[in-house]
Amino acid sequence: MLLSRFPRTPLAHLPTRLEHLPRLSAHLGGPEIFVKRDDCTGLATGGNKTRKLEFVMGDALRQGADTIVTVGAVQSNHVRQTAAAACKLGMKCEVLLEHRIEDPSYTYVSSGNVLLDRIFGANIREFPGGTDFDQAMADVVDEVSKAGGKPYIVPGGASNPIGALGYVNCALELLNQANELGLIIDHLITATGSAGTQAGLIVGLKATNSGIPLLGIGVSAAKDAQEDKVFSLAVETADYIGAPGCVDRDDVIANCDYVGDSYGVPTESMNEAVLLLARLEGLLFDPVYSGKALAGLIDLVCSDGFAGAKNIVFLHTGGSAALFAYADQLNISA
């Protein structure tokens, strides 16, 4: 497995730090908890999409594209990082935003990530929830081509085998850090949505025989649907890097008990987790992804879900820019 075979353009500050959280670990009284700081990837307030975009935008450049076409929710972290990457590489960015939240507040539709998309000059088109985005993106691609541009589609979350390479790379980076520190990682935990993060990580962890189990904590779909989505992308990614068959269906585990009402809708446990980490460790998590995953991590640690584990690593996938958009939905006094 040699990632340097694939086109890549530098966007991220790597390696991201692996930090111990002594106060959270003591507070929960379970295993030692470490956090892999992918919230600090450096591009436009950071986050997990930046690693994927190094490979996806590398491919776009190789194909001679001049316009990126991508899709996400109104408060998409992916869209914000993609819009910034397009600026840095001198490309245009056509954004299709999906309204996935009913009756959104003014802050939700104007602050946080979407404010940053506008600052980066992305051309934003808004669509109702449930739109057929394959068709809508094809229409935008046609429009761009007719105007003489060279469009390139980045799928939602940059979750395809090319983007997932960013998280194969993250797995390798984490193993190096653990080896240097003499740290035995008993579990790795990440939020999982469009699946590229979990799929790339499991391919990296399995192709190297690391023996580290990976748990995805879901933020939208139900368990079976989420696991199937991650597994099929992992299989494609393993084929793509030339390590076919390295991931079994059993290696893909998602816990989707912390989604709450639906994607992007705050939960009480997310709210508590965000405040706890802020006040114990000075760290910011987000309401949609990392905060719900953290709520899952905390609940599982407290209910002995990682029995026997000494050291667990939580991948901080970023997203704190969305906190501003949720200002009026968080229960801060709690």
Ligand SMILES: *Cc1c(COP(=O)(O)O)cnc(C)c1O
């Ligand atoms: C997109 C995102 C995730 C989920 O990653 P996927 O690769 O889409 O599964 C998790 N956390 C944050 C902050 C994100 O923006």
